[in-house]
Amino acid sequence: MSDDQRFGLARQVTLAQPLPLDGGGRLAHVEIAYETYGTLNADRSNAILVCHALTGDQHVASTHPITGKPGWWSRMIGAGKPVDPARHFIICSNVLGSCMGTSGPASMDPATGRPYGMSFPVITVRDMVRAQAALLDHLGVDVLQAVVGGSMGGMQTLEWAATYPDRVQAAIVIASAARHSAQNIAFHEVGRQAIMADPRWNGGAYYGTGDPPAAGLAVARMAAHITYLSEAGLTEKFGRRLQDRGEKGFGFDADFQVESYLRHQGISFVDRFDANSYLYITRALDYFDLAEEHGGLLANAFRDKRTRFCVVSFDTDWLYPTAESRAIAHALNAAGAAVSFVELSSPFGHDAFLLDMPELNQVVDGFIRAGEA
Incomplete structure (x- = not known):
């Protein structure tokens, strides 16, 4: 070969x-x-x-x-x-x-x-x-x-x-x-709104600024990624286990492993995908x-x-x-x-x-x- x-x-x-x-x-x-x-x-x-x-x-x-x-x-x-x-x-x-x-x-x-x-x-x-x-x-x-x-x-x-x-x-x-389905359209709309609510989205005109709407795209990815998994799979993989700590932090850091996992999925996604493309492709799916x-x-x-x-x-x-x-x-x-x-x-x-x-x-x-x- x-x-x-x-x-x-x-x-x-x-x-x-x-x-x-x-x-x-x-x-x-x-x-x-x-x-x-x-x-x-x-x-x-x-x-x-x-x-x-x-x-x-x-x-x-x-x-x-x-x-x-x-x-x-x-x-x-x-x-x-x-x-x-x-x-x-x-x-x-x-x-x-x-x-x-x-x-x-x-x-x-x-x-x-x-x-x-x-x-x-x-x-x-x-x-x-x-x-x-x-x-x-x-x-x-x-x-x-x-x-x-x-x-x-x-x-x-x-x-x-x-x-x-x-x-x-x-x-x-x-x-x-x-x-x-209506449910899937709803999930996509949450993701799109997260992107468009990011001030860096700027009506889609962020190319060349070096400052894309990474936060909004990361949240969109996090929300979508939940739908790709199952409750049983999440429970088996993460359950309610804490992330690198022996007790709850009583704050809004990623206390739980599943939170840390989703944040990682969101952050890594923005390195390889364009926010506007996410808007366009999710809309194409909704129309299907x-x-x-x-x-x-x-x-x-x-x-x-x-x-x-x-x-x-x-x-x-x-x-x-x-x-x-x-x-x-x-x-x-x-x-x-x-x-x-x-x-x-x-x-x-x-x-x-x-x-x-x-x-x-x-x-x-x-x-x-x-x-x-």
Whole structure:
């Protein structure tokens, strides 16, 4: 296996044509940052697109350039793993609106020579998928062996199957939903308000100041991170244990281990993510409602489709609970689509799809290999 196959190739492309947007108009000079692993075979039939979650990026199986940590899904992607560069041509792109090389609010607006800031257009999950489709056109990939993603990545996977069914042979949707619930919209609004209440946000015009709204973004991350965990997981990991002290401090320092953990999550997040991108991507998630896009009936999104589906949920995920995945499976059944559905047991809540889960690897590996038989 070559170095490129092992570690991935990092690239960036500027789309040749303006990108149409659900909110109206077109976005010109769209740049997409992406990584590839493996080699596209002679008949171009082995491409797998991996879609990342809200705060993820294209560094799916390579060392992150900012944090120095392994790729966010290196447990799933690599030699001998379910998505293997020895068998597959793997593509992962940074989503539209993000901040790791794909066009977003921190990008330079060619019309003004300054960062877009809040003049960047509001986007949707379908806009993200349109950008990915344009990237695949650039790469010469007409049909995907599979699209796979968890959380927001699962929403992109569903959107791929609904919008470009002839380009998707198989879709693997993990810990996700076909629409954002009122509760999830509420959590996102708390995070957005935390960012916008930070005086350093300055209406989104903080680029170049060296003083971004780090405090607001950290609080937004802390609030969101709670939803990625489970009560059982938090109790097992932290309980009510005190942090580096024998007794309560009777003040507002981080007395408890769980407080210290959340503060660390918030502080470390601001080093790698842009506050405005957080606003834009959470809004795209809030707007996501696949049934609404297809006449109000989810099954309509999948009728007469030849795509095979695998839907996976976790029993302690309260962000996107099993009921949401079961609704997707029911809609697929109603549409006559081929679907496998499984609920896995884990104490780790929504984040289970990112952790060491041999059962998840077995499900994904078996589903992909079934399509290769």
